[in-house]
Amino acid sequence: EAQVTQNPRYLITVTGKKLTVTCSQNMNHEYMSWYRQDPGLGLRQIYYSMNVEVTDKGDVPEGYKVSRKEKRNFPLILESPSPNQTSLYFCASSFGGVYNEQFFGPGTRLTVL
Amino acid sequence: AQRVTQPEKLLSVFKGAPVELKCNYSYSGSPELFWYVQYSRQRLQLLLRHISRESIKGFTADLNKGETSFHLKKPFAQEEDSAMYYCALSGRGGDDKIIFGKGTRLHILP
Numbered sequence: 015e016a017q018v019t020q021n022p023r024y025l026i027t028v029t030g031k032k033l034t035v036t037c038s039q040n041m042n043h044e045y046m047s048w049y050r051q052d053p054g055l056g057l058r059q060i061y062y063s064m065n066v067e068v069t070d071k072g073d074v075p076e077g078y079k080v081s082r083k084e085k086r087n088f089p090l091i092l093e094s095p096s097p098n099q100t101s102l103y104f105c106a107s108s109f110g111g112v113y114n115e116q117f118f119g120p121g122t123r124l125t126v127l
Numbered sequence: 128a129q130r131v132t133q134p135e136k137l138l139s140v141f142k143g144a145p146v147e148l149k150c151n152y153s154y155s156g157s158p159e160l161f162w163y164v165q166y167s168r169q170r171l172q173l174l175l176r177h178i179s180r181e182s183i184k185g186f187t188a189d190l191n192k193g194e195t196s197f198h199l200k201k202p203f204a205q206e207e208d209s210a211m212y213y214c215a216l217s218g219r220g221g222d223d224k225i226i227f228g229k230g231t232r233l234h235i236l237p
Contacts, residue, residue: 045223047225049227054136054229055229056133056213056227056228056229056230057171057213057215057227057230058227059224059225059226059227062223062224064223070222070223070224072224073224073226104171106171111223112217112223112224112225113159113176113178113217115173115176116163116173116225117170117172118170118171118172119170120170121170
């Protein structure tokens with residue numbers, strides 16, 4: 015089944031403890047992206063990647079890192095999480111670029127204490 | 128700067144009545160507009176995009192460059208239309224960023 019998967023789905027952690035949220039797609043999509051969803055703020059783009067080894071900042075990149083070593087994977091790294099990074103995170107992928115339909119993962123609910 | 132405004136947080140409409148979800152944008156170049164929808168307990172998914180000029184589930188949206196709007200419309204609301212709707216914008220020929228509006232929750236009343 016063609017899909018985007020994220021792990022973990024739920025995570026509670028403490029301030030400063032490094033964590034990684036994985037994202038994987040099996041559709042051979044070039045474009046992948048991370049978003050955070052907060053009440054009253056909608057979805058905001060964190061980072062995106064047009065292809066392997068090509069990443070760029072979205073609107074809210076501060077406090078996050080990403081890497082794209084393989085086409086199918088696009089992990090989101092929080093080196094030193096803070097409470098203001100408590101949010102619902104979505105990964106998405108699309109064929110060709112942002113102009114095409116993005117397929118979203120199920121979301122990862124992160125709580126930073 | 129790119130901006131997408133969805134002025135209504137919540138819109139309640141009776142079943143069978145027309146629906147209009149408003150979306151206004153600000154962009155200096157040539158925009159590409161989208162509507163994404165998130166039904167309860169489902170993933171966010173594309174509903175329609177300006178470039179396709181198609182009607183999905185009875186919804187249509189017309190890009191009005193003069194009013195910088197991309198309102199989503201449906202002539203007769205159905206209960207299964209209840210969901211969260213996001214308008215989104217990217218720029219043709221620019222970077223590959225996308226900006227989402229804050230979303231409108233559509234509640235169809237029986």
